[in-house]
Amino acid sequence: MEFLRPRSVREALETFQKTPGALALAGGTDFMVGWNMGLLNGKTVVDLSRIAEWKGIEAGKTGVRIGSLVTHAELQRHPLIRREFPLLVEACALIGAIAIQNRGTIGGNIANASPAADTFPSLAVYEAVVHTASPQGRRAIPFLGIFAGPKKTHLRPGELIEAIEIPYARPRPSAAYFRKVGTRAAQALSKTVAAGLLWLSRGKTVAESRFALGSVAPTIRRARKAEDYLRGRKLTAETVGRAMDLVEAEIAPIDDVRSTAAYRFAVSKNLLKEFLECRPR
């Protein structure tokens, strides 16, 4: 194998240009599993972990910019992330256990594109933007636009994730919701994972709602139809029930080793109900 270790963004982009088909390595928590199984034998590996420019968290006026190599442990500790993006902090605390959170990176998690990734529902409802760099230039891609399918992204060959920008939620949401449903309280892959943000107007009608579900479709899903339906309505047993029915039409869960489609349909609707009733946990 060839193991290349660029020290800067420019070097990294050049490295990928010279070696098309090379694999990018960040924290290694997923990469190394495949490597240890021998699935990646003979591949060229480009280690991005020395790119210092991608390791910072910067506060801006309208949002925060998180370097792609920031770890899930660092996100949990950061005061601004804790204050502004509690749903991201909750998600990061449930990725594997502490030894994984210390190594896994937010950019690696996105590039890996697992339909079960725990940070994705939170990033989807905060409407994050993914910034990439490639020899052709830089791009800003809306979070949901990154994913093409399970473990597949729309990133071009040699295009690398530089940073994730998350706008501050303003006005502040009336309610925020995150829940991971797994077989075990910790260190389990998700059967279903959900995040929601809700803004209520003075008259207790829904000004805006955002709800996203993971592990129930080939890629992360926003419940757009339910969100649109709820806008301007009061939350009653009837409207919540209608929104639950709409969610069912927007997801496409499968039977797999972790759960069944039927269970995921049921639990997705119940998660939306729990979110709208503002009774997290």
Next chain:
Amino acid sequence: MIKLNVNGKRRSFSGPLFKRLIDVLREDFRLTGTKEGCGEGECGACTVFLDGEPVNSCLIPVAHAEGRKVETIESLANAKKLGVMQEAFLKRGGAQCGICTPGMVMTAEYWRRVGGSPEPEAIRNVLAGNLCRCTGYQHIVDSVIEALGRRRKKARGQKA
């Protein structure tokens, strides 16, 4: 060649840079206290500290430890005396077959060093990535409570 610090000693490694940290520790540095369980980052048996933070050494190419501080289970005791956490595991029966124990003790030791909560829930949470197939965890949690209790007793003793 890369340089790293292992258990307080400066070491160098001149083999393949993609060799797993656990293999370098066990084969090249003869530190066989660190065990391999699953090799997939699920079980935590191979837990060591990288710059003081617990990590799975089966998921780390040795290149990622370049210029950094690695601590293994061997660093907790000297020839004469076991560490506080090891003593507590011994006293409370926190080890049975022993494969998970080095990783279990390392994660628990991290919790002790950062002043983690002695509540059983908090201990179970921090140990969530360390799997044991023998003890049913109760003795392990008891061991960690024992070690954290000693710290508090000691702190009180010093004040008085």
